[in-house]
Amino acid sequence: MPAQASSSFSAARAPRVAIVGATGAVGEEFLRVLDQRSFPMTSLKLLASARSAGKTLSFGDQTLTVEALGEHSFDDVDLALFSAGGSISREYAPLAVKAGAVVVDNSSAFRMTDGVPLVVPEVNPQAVTEAGIGLRKELKAGIIANPNCSTIIMLLAVNPLHRFAGVERIVVSTYQAASGAGAAAMRELEQQTREALSAPGGTGTVETQDVFGMQYAFNLFSHNSPVEMGGYNQEELKMVHESHKIWNQDADQGAAVSPERIRTGITATCVRVPVMRAHAESINLTFRDECSELKASELLRAAPGVTLQDDRAANAFPTPLQASHQDDVFVGRVRRDLSQPEGRGLDLFVCGDQIRKGAALNAVQIAELLLERRGAER
Ligand code: A2P
Numbered sequence: 001m002p003a004q005a006s007s008s009f010s011a012a013r014a015p016r017v018a019i020v021g022a023t024g025a026v027g028e029e030f031l032r033v034l035d036q037r038s039f040p041m042t043s044l045k046l047l048a049s050a051r052s053a054g055k056t057l058s059f060g061d062q063t064l065t066v067e068a069l070g071e072h073s074f075d076d077v078d079l080a081l082f083s084a085g086g087s088i089s090r091e092y093a094p095l096a097v098k099a100g101a102v103v104v105d106n107s108s109a110f111r112m113t114d115g116v117p118l119v120v121p122e123v124n125p126q127a128v129t130e131a132g133i134g135l136r137k138e139l140k141a142g143i144i145a146n147p148n149c150s151t152i153i154m155l156l157a158v159n160p161l162h163r164f165a166g167v168e169r170i171v172v173s174t175y176q177a178a179s180g181a182g183a184a185a186m187r188e189l190e191q192q193t194r195e196a197l198s199a200p201g202g203t204g205t206v207e208t209q210d211v212f213g214m215q216y217a218f219n220l221f222s223h224n225s226p227v228e229m230g231g232y233n234q235e236e237l238k239m240v241h242e243s244h245k246i247w248n249q250d251a252d253q254g255a256a257v258s259p260e261r262i263r264t265g266i267t268a269t270c271v272r273v274p275v276m277r278a279h280a281e282s283i284n285l286t287f288r289d290e291c292s293e294l295k296a297s298e299l300l301r302a303a304p305g306v307t308l309q310d311d312r313a314a315n316a317f318p319t320p321l322q323a324s325h326q327d328d329v330f331v332g333r334v335r336r337d338l339s340q341p342e343g344r345g346l347d348l349f350v351c352g353d354q355i356r357k358g359a360a361l362n363a364v365q366i367a368e369l370l371l372e373r374r375g376a377e378r
Contacts, residue, residue: 014040015135015371018077018101020092021084022046022057022066025183025277026106029360030081035060039364040371047073048084074099078135079370081363082106093143102135102370103143104363111145111242118145118245120152121365122305123159127246128369135370144366147246148238149358150174150270153279155243156329156357157350160303161296162247162264166288169265172239172281176223176270177320178216179277179355185211189274192217216274223270236268262288277355278320283348290343293336300331305357310334318351326353327361 017034021027027048034041046057046066053068067073069088074080074096082089082096083106093103093110110116117127128134133142147155154172161167178185188211195206196217203218212224225234232240244250249263273280300308309318310332318330329352337345352358 014042015078016043016045016076017041018045018047018074018080018096020047020069020073020080020082020088021106023048023052023055023183024083025179025186025355026083026359028057029355030083030364031057031059033356033360033364037364037368039367043076045073045077071095074101077101079104079367081367083359083363097141097143100141102133102141104146104366105143106146106359106363108148108238109145110143111147111238112245113143113145116143116145118147118242119366119369120147120155120159120246120362121369122303123155124246124248125369128366133370146359146363146366147242148235149180149352149354150176150235150268150279150281151239151242151246152358152362153329153350153352153354154239154281154283155246156303156305156352157281157300157331157348158283158285159247160299160306161285161287161291161346164289164295164299165291166262167264167285168262168288169286170243170267171284172266172268174223174235174239174268174270175220175273175275175280175282175320176235177273177275177277177279177354180279180358181211181224181272185216186276188212189216189276193274212272216272218274220271220273223272225270232268233270235270239268239270240266275320276324278323278351278353279358280318280320281350283350284337285346285348286340287344287346291346292343293334293346296346296348297334300334305329306331308332308334317349320351323351324353325356327357328352329357 019030047069048066050068052066055066056063080096080101080103086107086109089105089107089109096103117131178189191208192206196203223233223235227233307328309330317332323330333349
């Protein structure tokens with residue numbers, strides 16, 4: 001854990017904000033989300049690698065210049081939103097905290113670190129308060145981790161049902177977009193699509209294979225994260241371990257601390273599909289208590305951050321394209337799992353924008369929690 005300084009924030013003004021990785025896919029979305037939500041700021045600093053220094057980006061009607069990230073970048077920053085990969089977070093987030101900033105980190109670097117809250121605002125906002133991290137002198141500077149995009153999207157849909165009936169088991173299969181691998185992967189999917197379509201006979205093989213080392217256009221493949229002992233890849237394991245932490249079902253704490261007294265069994269299969277920026281997930285649930293199809297639809301309709309899109313007559317259900325650029329996670333195909341006793345099993349199909357709710361929006365919502373706490377504690 002990084003050394004804990006107290007927050008550099010002064011309640012007399014709005015926070016001074018920095019975005020680390022401002023030129024990336026998530027970084028650029030941070031700019032849009034902060035602007036669209038009129039996030040209160042005294043200043044906004046854009047940081048990226050030295051390659052991007054001097055480049056300009058639009059923020060509302062302003063043009064801001066990107067600066068090279070350095071060890072003194074956080075001397076005049078209260079809140080730093082990081083999305084430049086795990087190694088940059090590991091090196092610079094502790095420096096930002098030492099300088100008195102609160103870091104909301106989109107990488108996986110600190111997600112499972114003790115004392116670092118892992119937060120989905122609709123699911124466990126209390127984790128921020130419990131950690132004592134905040135934008136006030138008397139609170140700690142520190143790191144708050146943004147969960148993995150697939151975890152966020154799954155929990156938005158499953159959490160309302162879990163709170164009602166206790167989910168004992170989740171079997172999830174993902175259909176993940178290019179954006180999760182960054183801006184370069186999105187550009188490569190476009191490029192490969194062009195190359196494949198112009199190949200003799202159409203949809204043929206492609207030359208450009210820099211990001212994944214294989215053809216992505218007109219193909220799909222097991223998620224590109226490293227495969228661990230036991231055969232699960234890291235993305236799949238993140239969905240398991242992060243969900244347990246967010247639901248307070250960590251192994252070392254045991255099931256007794258969970259309000260539902262359940263440690264949900266979770267098994268995931270993560271797959272990359274040639275879609276630009278929204279993930280889809282097929283989710284099978286087993287409940288401890290009864291949860292009918294009707295009740296689940298009612299709960300999902302009322303759930304914050306969720307839109308129920310479940311029109312059987314029209315065969316109209318969530319799609320990644322429709323979910324793109326949307327704040328909400330879309331849920332449909334809500335149906336009884338006929339292989340389980342009545343009321344004990346449901347299937348869902350879920351789509352959510354990976355860059356937005358899966359990353360930038362969730363992080364900005366965490367930052368908004370910090371501001372609300374400041375208001376509430378005055
Ligand atoms: P840059 O554009 O200068 O390389 P994505 O996940 O979409 O690929 O974006 C990664 C982000 O992380 C970009 O903004 C990128 O900046 C930034 N980044 C990569 N390497 C560094 C580095 N060494 N220092 C600071 N930012 C970095």
